[in-house]
Amino acid sequence: MVEQLLTQPRTTTDPMLPNLFRIHRVLKESYDTFTVELVSLEGYQTFPFAPGQFNMLYVFGVGEIPISISGDPLHPETLVHTTRAVGTVTKAMRELKPGDVIGVRGPFGSAWPVKEARGADVVFVAGGIGLAPLRSSLYHILSQREKYGKIVLLYGCRSPEDILFRKELEKWRARFDLEIFVTVDYANSRWHGNVGVVTKLIPKAPFDPLNTVAMVCGPEVMMRFTAIELVKRGVNPENVYLSMERNMKCAVGFCGHCQFGPTFICKNGPVYPYSQIQSWLSMWEV
Amino acid sequence: MQTFAEILKETRFFKDLNPEYIELLAGCGSNARFDPGDYIFKEGGDADTFYLIRHGQVALEVHDPRRGQIVVDTLHEDDILGWSWLFPPYKWHYSARAMSLTRGVAMDGKCLRGKCDMDTALGYELMKRFAVIMVDRLQATRLQVLNIYG
Amino acid sequence: MALQSFFRDSPPLVLEQQHFQALLDALRARGYRLIGPTVQDDAVVYDDVESVDDFPTGWMDTQSGGTYRLESGGGETLFGYTASPQSWKRYLHPPVLELWKALRTNGTYRVASADPPPRLAFIGVRPCELHAIAIQDKVFLHSEFVDPHYQARRDNVFIVAVNCGQAGGTCFCVSMNTGPKAAAGFDLALTEVVDGDLHYFLVEVGSERGADVMRDLPHRPAGEGEIEAADAILTNTAASMGRELDTNGLKELLYRSYESPRWDEVAARCLTCGNCTQVCPTCFCTTIEDVTDLTGSEATRVRKWDSCFTMDFSYIHGGSIRYSAKSRYRQWMTHKLATWVDQFGSFGCVGCGRCITWCPVGIDITEEAQAIRDGSGAAK
Numbered sequence: 090m091v092e093q094l095l096t097q098p099r100t101t102t103d104p105m106l107p108n109l110f111r112i113h114r115v116l117k118e119s120y121d122t123f124t125v126e127l128v129s130l131e132g133y134q135t136f137p138f139a140p141g142q143f144n145m146l147y148v149f150g151v152g153e154i155p156i157s158i159s160g161d162p163l164h165p166e167t168l169v170h171t172t173r174a175v176g177t178v179t180k181a182m183r184e185l186k187p188g189d190v191i192g193v194r195g196p197f198g199s200a201w202p203v204k205e206a207r208g209a210d211v212v213f214v215a216g217g218i219g220l221a222p223l224r225s226s227l228y229h230i231l232s233q234r235e236k237y238g239k240i241v242l243l244y245g246c247r248s249p250e251d252i253l254f255r256k257e258l259e260k261w262r263a264r265f266d267l268e269i270f271v272t273v274d275y276a277n278s279r280w281h282g283n284v285g286v287v288t289k290l291i292p293k294a295p296f297d298p299l300n301t302v303a304m305v306c307g308p309e310v311m312m313r314f315t316a317i318e319l320v321k322r323g324v325n326p327e328n329v330y331l332s333m334e335r336n337m338k339c340a341v342g343f344c345g346h347c348q349f350g351p352t353f354i355c356k357n358g359p360v361y362p363y364s365q366i367q368s369w370l371s372m373w374e375v
Numbered sequence: 376m377q378t379f380a381e382i383l384k385e386t387r388f389f390k391d392l393n394p395e396y397i398e399l400l401a402g403c404g405s406n407a408r409f410d411p412g413d414y415i416f417k418e419g420g421d422a423d424t425f426y427l428i429r430h431g432q433v434a435l436e437v438h439d440p441r442r443g444q445i446v447v448d449t450l451h452e453d454d455i456l457g458w459s460w461l462f463p464p465y466k467w468h469y470s471a472r473a474m475s476l477t478r479g480v481a482m483d484g485k486c487l488r489g490k491c492d493m494d495t496a497l498g499y500e501l502m503k504r505f506a507v508i509m510v511d512r513l514q515a516t517r518l519q520v521l522n523i524y525g
Numbered sequence: 526m527a528l529q530s531f532f533r534d535s536p537p538l539v540l541e542q543q544h545f546q547a548l549l550d551a552l553r554a555r556g557y558r559l560i561g562p563t564v565q566d567d568a569v570v571y572d573d574v575e576s577v578d579d580f581p582t583g584w585m586d587t588q589s590g591g592t593y594r595l596e597s598g599g600g601e602t603l604f605g606y607t608a609s610p611q612s613w614k615r616y617l618h619p620p621v622l623e624l625w626k627a628l629r630t631n632g633t634y635r636v637a638s639a640d641p642p643p644r645l646a647f648i649g650v651r652p653c654e655l656h657a658i659a660i661q662d663k664v665f666l667h668s669e670f671v672d673p674h675y676q677a678r679r680d681n682v683f684i685v686a687v688n689c690g691q692a693g694g695t696c697f698c699v700s701m702n703t704g705p706k707a708a709a710g711f712d713l714a715l716t717e718v719v720d721g722d723l724h725y726f727l728v729e730v731g732s733e734r735g736a737d738v739m740r741d742l743p744h745r746p747a748g749e750g751e752i753e754a755a756d757a758i759l760t761n762t763a764a765s766m767g768r769e770l771d772t773n774g775l776k777e778l779l780y781r782s783y784e785s786p787r788w789d790e791v792a793a794r795c796l797t798c799g800n801c802t803q804v805c806p807t808c809f810c811t812t813i814e815d816v817t818d819l820t821g822s823e824a825t826r827v828r829k830w831d832s833c834f835t836m837d838f839s840y841i842h843g844g845s846i847r848y849s850a851k852s853r854y855r856q857w858m859t860h861k862l863a864t865w866v867d868q869f870g871s872f873g874c875v876g877c878g879r880c881i882t883w884c885p886v887g888i889d890i891t892e893e894a895q896a897i898r899d900g901s902g903a904a905k
Binding site: 104343345346 | 812
């Protein structure tokens with residue numbers, strides 16, 4: 090069993106058995122967020138995934154949680170996850186050191202519509218930690234920049250201290266083929282950027298609503314209002330994609346925890362077209 | 376050189392307004408220009424103007440003795456700045472600071488108030504447009520209060 | 526395969542009651558651990574059986590909302606009871622299951638999966654329970670991922686179904702089209718006939734394995750009268766269902782009724798105890814527990830039945846998605862009768878009535894569905 094685990098990218102026998110990875114490094118992103126970079130224990134194994142998919146990460150004896158992949162799909166030799174240290178597992182994960190071993194199951198779930206978006210403008214709308222799952226998609230699209238129209242990233246955070254991937258955002262901002270607008274809920278006068286919620290950026294953002302695919306990720310309330318604002322601007326609800334989050338124990342459709350309407354988020358999601366879940370989003374406690 | 380009437384017509388705010396009213400409103404307008412760091416108005420000051428921002432970025436601020444200036448909103452090109460001139464006691468609730476070189480049209484609110492009182496149809500048109508802005512900002516503010524990125 | 530079709534096409538067989546023990550022996554000889562109905566704690570419990578003496582001879586039950594009473598008086602009947610508190614679920618999808626163990630050594634750890642399960646033979650699986658097993662098969666075997674733990678148990682299991690000679694007070698398999706006669710999914714299906722001095726089982730063979738077992742037992746082809754007698758019993762059972770559920774347009778009805786005031790009414794009674802989910806033969810939800818030993822060098826992942834009636838079930842950072850009792854009952858019932866259909870192609874309810882019987886306050890899924898139907902009509 091063990092030998093098999095070490096040599097196969099993903100066990101075909103038991104989807105509940107983790108593959109073992111080694112922590113390459115842990116990066117502090119902000120006061121409460123961090124990124125873990127993982128490599129296969131043997132060092133040669135690659136881990137193909139589609140942007141938007143997630144993994145179940147297991148910390149020895151502590152527990153397992155779903156986290157979206159925030160790395161570059163073109164570099165599947167390193168598995169990158171960014172998350173906020175809020176629970177027992179993420180807090181334990183933040184304390185791991187290079188060389189420590191972590192269990193990985195995945196990749197699971199649906200992907201951002203990077204193929205469907207070809208030829209169209211692409212608007213990324215991220216809220217808080219929601220930028221992490223979008224980053225994989227952004228990497229993919231920037232690697233095939235010529236296949237897309239305008240690319241716009243609208244990013245909202247609580248405060249300037251919460252901004253993720255700050256250096257990368259600055260690097261991207263210098264590009265002429267990518268427009269980035271960051272806004273925070275509140276700031277002091279040292280902040281030179283926008284203040285206000287991210288939905289405020291939508292009416293004036295430079296994209297053609299009739300030929301746009303929007304990828305939205307953030308807490309549910311933020312996504313709901315963002316989707317409404319995008320549709321108000323004229324984007325077809327079928328072209329607005331959201332990444333949903335629910336309690337999840339297994340990621341393979343066995344545990345029932347992530348049910349959302351007639352779907353399981355682990356299998357049918359996490360990425361859904363807004364048109365498919367619109368009516369469920371407006372219902373309480375489903 | 377564009378006339379004020381021409382400038383107003385092109386804004387989101389005055390779009391599709393009866394040309395007669397545009398002319399009338401243009402009569403209340405004047406050019407405004409602020410350097411980065413300039414205060415356009417300050418909390419508690421007399422509110423008798425509103426601004427149509429044509430270029431630049433403006434911060435709406437509240438002063439907190441402990442935390443200094445807190446920015447609660449930023450406004451940009453094609454945004455309307457200021458509605459306190461519409462309602463008594465005609466005092467600014469927040470301070471507005473130019474974050475970059477900011478140009479726009481300053482509209483004389485005192486003059487407009489008189490015109491609106493005389494012509495309630497004009498008053499209604501203007502009020503409707505301001506109501507949209509207020510609703511938008513209220514909704515955005517509620518989301519800010521909700522801490523939606525939590 | 527030829528053998529199987531020979532048995533399938535042939536008329537049913539008769540196994541005399543005195544040879545029932547031979548059936549048990551034949552199965553044990555093939556290496557099966559036998560699980561069948563026993564009487565424990567004033568209830569019928571599916572547990573290890575060795576001989577016909579372990580079976581609940583003469584025991585019958587009375588069931589209604591929140592009530593289960595076992596009483597003797599059924600004469601020589603082995604299968605005179607109806608749905609037992611626990612279904613076969615606990616053997617195919619155990620309430621507590623070790624998924625794997627990890628041992629920490631030299632800064633890394635090794636993961637090993639659990640031991641293979643024993644080969645089980647189920648004796649006395651009711652037609653509704655066969656459907657429940659088929660439904661769980663869809664969840665664990667016929668979706669994108671296969672659960673090897675379920676598969677290992679399921680692949681090995683030998684199923685002796687027993688058609689229902691009587692309907693329970695909370696039964697509604699006729700409404701759900703799941704009984705009282707087994708149509709598929711068994712190795713052998715029995716109908717017990719007790720008539721004066723006659724006591725025999727009409728046996729239908731459903732698989733080659735079943736045929737192989739029958740070959741070892743004294744049996745004879747059933748006569749026309751014997752087939753008719755068995756049919757008459759099942760016709761009578763079908764006509765005496767304790768409950769009824771109108772499934773016509775039910776999925777759509779429930780999808781339209783998420784805001785029905787009825788949810789508030791049922792929530793006022795519901796204790797959110799989760800009994801219904803534990804006794805339900807199709808409920809499959811689980812949670813995970815990570816256990817470590819005192820030295821911290823050994824970690825075990827354990828899967829346990831969970832219930833959508835707990836607050837914890839839907840907890841994500843910040844709070845529970847379904848915080849009201851109303852939303853949790855609604856989640857359970859709409860899953861059984863609406864969203865399940867879209868997810869797995871059938872209802873998640875087989876009409877066994879356990880959730881009605883074992884609800885401490887007697888909430889009745891058939892009554893709730895009808896109330897929503899009536900309410901939705903009145904609202905229009």
